[in-house]
Amino acid sequence: MARIKLLLRYDGGRYHGWQVQPNGITVQSTLQDAIERITGVRSGVTGCSRTDAGVHAEMFCCAFDTDSPLRGEKLATALNAVLPRDIAVYDACEVSDTFHPRYDARGKRYCYRIWNGRQRHPFWEGRALHINRPLDEQRLNGAANAFCGTHDFAAFCAAGSDVADTVRTVTEAAVTRDGDLITFTVAADGFLYNMVRIMTGTLLDIAFGRLPETAIDEALQTGDRAAAGATAPATGLYLQTVWYEREVTA
Amino acid sequence: MARIKLLLRYDGGRYHGWQVQPNGITVQSTLQDAIERITGVRSGVTGCSRTDAGVHAEMFCCAFDTDSPLRGEKLATALNAVLPRDIAVYDACEVSDTFHPRYDARGKRYCYRIWNGRQRHPFWEGRALHINRPLDEQRLNGAANAFCGTHDFAAFCAAGSDVADTVRTVTEAAVTRDGDLITFTVAADGFLYNMVRIMTGTLLDIAFGRLPETAIDEALQTGDRAAAGATAPATGLYLQTVWYEREVTA
Known part of the structure; x- marks a missing residue:
């Protein structure tokens, strides 16, 4: 078993x-179906994160145990032949049998994409939030800077979450523009439930004057969910990278 | 009538x-349906090009005559509200009543996108051709250079086309790489039927040794369709820009 x-x-x-x-x-059940078709055995797959409905992943790490001799490119190619077109494996390698994709993760980077053209864009349909009122990315970037550092992010966590420790360290929070596409990128040692979507919604509420410029600082200090903004839709959110402390290859 | x-x-x-x-x-019939819903009158729409099934457009120019008073952003917004999600209008303006999107076009630029990762990519599904054997973009770029200039492109035209004059001037032909995404960009004063797809297929046939390095020069000189390569699938092809000699706004 490996x-x-x-x-x-x-x-x-x-x-x-x-x-x-x-x-x-779900992505997990679809992947488990594919693994069962290839290996002949139903295996549980453990993921690095519980992404919400509609959220995308440019890199999602998961792991499973198997007696199959398939490895590397052969395994990836075999899985991709049976997976639906909207999921693809791009790397498959054997790791230590103690490796856990969620517990061993040391950090993640997400991005949230906004199509800020006057009219909707067919290629960004379902893959970016369309906001047709002009956004000032420099002002958004300045506001996003308040997220950086170690803070209690309780105000940026969906109600009903039962996480005890809501302190996280944000190492990157920046807003950039490429033509009419705006991207909010945020990296941290961990994320609370809906954290990036609430961060994005808060930035948008500040941009449109629904919240004061000081809202992020206030929300971080008070831990009050009501001091932060709305939860932005899942459609623009991408898990970009997950990283691990040590080399996990077996 | 405008x-x-x-x-x-x-x-x-x-x-x-x-x-x-x-x-x-088709895109034309779908657009005509949308215009009829907004203006109440069925209008014929003339396009700048007859794109094939599966080909995409980042900019497609077309025109129609109407008595509707809607213009500019109001017209674009109204049409986008009734068009399907995979088509969107981003500009609508009144032009001279002699303007013709195809006859007045002075040039077009297309690009052909190839996802050259080892495994398929969910975000490029249906929007780029997947080729998993490594491609040398510098060698492709060198080969593509042979397309530049004024040539008889008869060999790069689908059989059965009834165009009399097959001489065109290619002003740009370049292959670039951004990570695992390869893009062939080609601009010309006009294009024959399937011209970019046959150009792309010829470049790929040269890359994989199915045609000699000299194939493009030979095909241009002989005008023999058999001297050029296969027709690449429509899925990677995008009409990027159409340009006009004079300002056509009324």
Whole structure:
């Protein structure tokens, strides 16, 4: 029995998120189906994150145990032949049998994409939030800077989450523009439930004057969810990278 | 009655090309339906090009005559509200009533996108050709240089085309790489039927040794379709820009 680490990309538009649900297809159940077809055995797959319905991944790390001799490119190619077109494995390697994609993760980077053209864009349909009122990315970038550092992000966590420790360290928070496409990039040692979507919604509420410029500082200090902004839709959110402290290859 | 010029973007994946067909939906018929819903009158729309089934457009110019008073952003917004998600108008303005999107075009630029990663990429599904054997973009770029200049492109025209004059002037032909994404960009004063797809197929046949390095020069000199390469699939092809000699705004 060996543990295999998979790196995936997926368009989350059709899925009810990563994790297996009683109703609706998920990325995890779809991947488990594919592994069963290739190896002949049903294996549980552990993911690095529980992405929400509609969230995309440019790099998603997960792992499963198998007796199959398939490795590397042969395994990736075999899985991609049976996976649907909106999910693909781009790396598959054997790792230590103690490797855990979620517990061993040392940090993640997400980005949130906004199509800021006057009219909607067919190529960004389902892959970026369309906002047609002009956004000032320099002002957004200045506001996003307040997220950097070690803070209690309780105000940026969906109500009902049962996480005890809501302190996280944000190492990067920046807003950039490329033509009419605006990207909010944020990296941290960990993220609370809906954290990036609430951060994005807060930046947009500040941009449109629905919240004061000082809202982020106030929300960080008070921990009050009501001091932060709305939860931005899942459609613009991408998990970009997950990183690990040590080399995990077996 | 006024003539309106529309600039569109579309993902051509679901369409049987631009032009109205007896069987299958086309971009032209879909747009005419949308205009009829907004203006109450069925209008014929003239396009700048007859793109094939599956070909995409980042800028497609077309025109129609109408008595509707809607102009500019109001017209674009109204049309986008009734058009399907894979087609969007991003500009609508009144032009001279002699303007013709195809006859007045002075040049076009296309690009052909190739996803050259080892495994397929979910975000490029239907929007780039996947080739998993490594391609040398510098060698492709060197070969593409042979297309530049004024030549008889008869060998790069689909059989059965009835165009009399097959001489065209290519002003740009370059292959670039951005990570695993390779882009062949080609601009000319005009294009023959399937010209960019045959150019792309010829470059790939040279890259994989199925045609000699001299194939492009030979095909240009002989005008023999058999001397050129295969027709690459429509999926990677984008009409990027159409340009006009004079300011056509009324």
